[in-house]
Amino acid sequence: MSSVLRVSVLFILVHSVFSMDSNDLFFKKYYSSSVSGLVKLLKMEQEFMENFSVYANILQKKVDNLNIFLDALKRPNHNTHNEREKFVSNPLNAFGLIRRLNQDWPKWQNYTQKQQGLGQLNAMQDIVSAAPESFDMNEKLKAMHRIETTYDLQPKDIAKGVLQSTEFNYKLTWRDCLALAHHKFKIGEFQRSLLWFQEALNINPNGSLEIINKLQEMQLKNFATDVAKRSIYLSNQALTNETNSQLQDAKTKELEQLISSNLKRWIKDSSTTPLTDHNIGCRGLFPRKTNLVCRYNSSTNAFLKLAPLKMEEISRDPYIVMFHEVISDKEIEEMKGDIREMENGWTGLEDPKEIVSSVYWIREETSFSKRINQRISDMTGFKLEEFVAIQLANFGVGGYFKPHFDYYTERLRGVDANNTLGDRIASIIFYAGEVSQGGQTVFPDLKVVVEPKRGNALFWFNKLDDSSPDPRSLHSVCPVIVGSRWTITKWLHYAPQLFVKPCSPRVRKE
Numbered sequence: 001m002s003s004v005l006r007v008s009v010l011f012i013l014v015h016s017v018f019s020m021d022s023n024d025l026f027f028k029k030y031y032s033s034s035v036s037g038l039v040k041l042l043k044m045e046q047e048f049m050e051n052f053s054v055y056a057n058i059l060q061k062k063v064d065n066l067n068i069f070l071d072a073l074k075r076p077n078h079n080t081h082n083e084r085e086k087f088v089s090n091p092l093n094a095f096g097l098i099r100r101l102n103q104d105w106p107k108w109q110n111y112t113q114k115q116q117g118l119g120q121l122n123a124m125q126d127i128v129s130a131a132p133e134s135f136d137m138n139e140k141l142k143a144m145h146r147i148e149t150t151y152d153l154q155p156k157d158i159a160k161g162v163l164q165s166t167e168f169n170y171k172l173t174w175r176d177c178l179a180l181a182h183h184k185f186k187i188g189e190f191q192r193s194l195l196w197f198q199e200a201l202n203i204n205p206n207g208s209l210e211i212i213n214k215l216q217e218m219q220l221k222n223f224a225t226d227v228a229k230r231s232i233y234l235s236n237q238a239l240t241n242e243t244n245s246q247l248q249d250a251k252t253k254e255l256e257q258l259i260s261s262n263l264k265r266w267i268k269d270s271s272t273t274p275l276t277d278h279n280i281g282c283r284g285l286f287p288r289k290t291n292l293v294c295r296y297n298s299s300t301n302a303f304l305k306l307a308p309l310k311m312e313e314i315s316r317d318p319y320i321v322m323f324h325e326v327i328s329d330k331e332i333e334e335m336k337g338d339i340r341e342m343e344n345g346w347t348g349l350e351d352p353k354e355i356v357s358s359v360y361w362i363r364e365e366t367s368f369s370k371r372i373n374q375r376i377s378d379m380t381g382f383k384l385e386e387f388v389a390i391q392l393a394n395f396g397v398g399g400y401f402k403p404h405f406d407y408y409t410e411r412l413r414g415v416d417a418n419n420t421l422g423d424r425i426a427s428i429i430f431y432a433g434e435v436s437q438g439g440q441t442v443f444p445d446l447k448v449v450v451e452p453k454r455g456n457a458l459f460w461f462n463k464l465d466d467s468s469p470d471p472r473s474l475h476s477v478c479p480v481i482v483g484s485r486w487t488i489t490k491w492l493h494y495a496p497q498l499f500v501k502p503c504s505p506r507v508r509k510e
Contacts, residue, residue, distance in 0.1 A: 028135075030132075030136050030139065030344060030355060031132050031136050032132070032136045032139040032143065032355065033344055033345060033396050033399070034357055034358035034396045035395070035397065035433075035483075035485075036358060036484075038397065041132065044127050044130065047123070047127060048127045048128075051124050051127075052120070052124060054117065054120050055117040055121065055124070058120070059117065062111075065111075066108070066111075069108065073100075139354075140397075140398070141179065141180065142183075142354075143396065143397060143398020145183065145187070145189075146398050146479045147163075147397075147398050147438070147479050147481055148192070149279075150273075150279050150282050150283075150478065151164060151282060151438070151479075152283065155177075155195040155198075155199050156199060159171065159172045159176075159177055159196075159199040159202075159203070163481055163482065164437055164481065166437065172199075173203065174200050174203045174204070177197070177200035177203060178196075178200045178220065178223065179219070181194075181197040181199075181200060182219075182222070182223045182226070184196055185227065185263070186226070187271070188269075188270065189272070189273075190266040190267050190269065190270040191267045192270075193263055194264060197260065197263065198260075201256060217252070220252065220255050220256075221247060221248065221250075223255075224258050224259055225247055227258060227259050227263070228243065228258065230262070230266075276444070277444035278402075278403055278444050278476045278478075281440070281442035281443075281447070281476075281478070282438070282440060282449070282478035282479070287447065289314075292314070292315075294310065294311065294313070295311055296308035296309065296310060296311070297309045297310075297311040297379070300379065300380065300381045301377075301378055303378055304378060309326060309378070309379060310323065310325060312324060314458070314460075315443070315446055315448055315460075318460065318472050319460065319461050320446075320448065320458070320460040321458075321460075322458050322459075323379055323456060323457045323458075324453075324455070324456050325455050326375060326379070326455065326456065327372070327432060327455055327457070329455075331368065331371070331372075332432045332486070335432060335488065336486075338362055338366055338368055338369075338392075339360045339392060341360070342359060342360045342392075343360065344358065344359075345357035345393055355396075356395065356400060356401050356477075357394060357395045357399050357485075358393065358396075359391055359392065359393045359394075360391070360392045360393075361391055361392075362389060362390050362391075362392065363388075363389045364388075365388050372390060372430070372490075373490075376428055376492075379428070379459060381500060382426070382492050382496070382497050382500055383497060383500055384492075384496070385496070387421055387493060390488055392487070392489075393485075393486070393487045393489065394485070395484075395487075397480055397481070398479050398480060399479065399480050399485065400476070400477050400478060400479040401476055401477035402476055403444055403475065403476040404475070405469065405471070405474055406427045406475075406491060407425075407463055407470075407473070408423050408424065421494070421495045421496065422493045422494030423462075424462050424463075424491040424493055425461060425462060425463040425467070425492055425493065425494045425497065426459065426460065426461045426463075426491075426492040427460060427490070427492070428457055428459045428490050428492070429457065429458045429488070430456075430457045430487060430488035430489075431452040431453055431455065431457070431458070431485075431487060432454060432486040433483060433484045433487070434483050434484060435452050435480060435484070435485045436482045436483050438479050438480045438482065438483070439452045439479075439480040439483060440477070440478040441475060441476075441477060442475060443472070443473070443475050444476060445474050446472055449478075452485055461473065463494070
């Protein structure tokens, strides 16, 4: 690659790093929150690579033209004054020399200064200006950490492209592993940081280009500087200009030794991710439930006598069931066609803000939402006319949801302060995506986990018969490892069901 191309690439990459601003995180759209966002990002990268390739070819053509002209001028070297005098004494050589310097070389000088591929450069700049910012990068680092710790995956396996014993045709690079090691260090997980750093050392950086070497050197020095800062802080000292200068001048092996030695020393202070029922459920370690049955439900309303629904018991107390094959592939594609622009799906309004998905509300009735609401009514027997809205969500890789209740708590009152429909007595989720690993729905207190099989729908009650909250309805979503987790969610409120499901005294079984 020519030096001109290297400089152009360096400018684009450096500009993308230092042109990030801190806009309002709540309203800005992010790629990391959903697979659909990542698809947009992949298209952007493909477009960038296409322009990059055209630009490289234009520069290469320019270099080829220059080389052709230089090849035409090749002659024996004239090292002495006598040799040069003899050469120009020939009228043919003298004429050619004058003509070239008068006519050719000015044009070639202009040709070398004329900027080529401006259209491609502008297109690449536009793409870089829309590239992921630091928030997206940090969210994806957190997502990778979440996958690793929730499922107890080992860095050596992940680096080699092995996830839960499934091998994928992709391996992490030296810079990937170093970024993960640096992130673990920042959150205090020094043991995992060391493991990731060791994986980076086991990988050949493959820095054959000057620009790649510069980026790798910059990344390693940033990590080493943060490690040095902590070491100096623990010794009640301050980072001096002299120390910082030494770090900048240090050789690669010295930086690697600095990082490794300190991480090994700090392992005893390393924080760890606690093992929770949520994690145990995500790992598939809950005991299998017995005495549950699958059957055809034909009794909820008259229509089901003609078209009964396949229903699987997940739990009898509290009542949780799975309806099988209740939404078709065609309807799922229709659902996606109703989406205009998705919003960030947050865990709540409080800080620190955390994106878990991209969401879209179908608030006005469409042919799709009308059929889905009718189907929910067929499955549950509930009235839905007073609240037709349904929520669509698409989770990103590593997207999850912490254990939470769907009935009103302070978190939900803040989000839905103007609610007039009453509390959420029940919830139903349609699984509308292909998820091969992760993404399960977990009820940690019940030791129940449900796979997000495309086409199925999960239904449960959040309230007891006397309308008091049922804390056993606590549920969560496991981080998505592989796949695109699309869901259609409907919360069924109390007020419209006042005569369908009136309150009655009930003593909950413990």
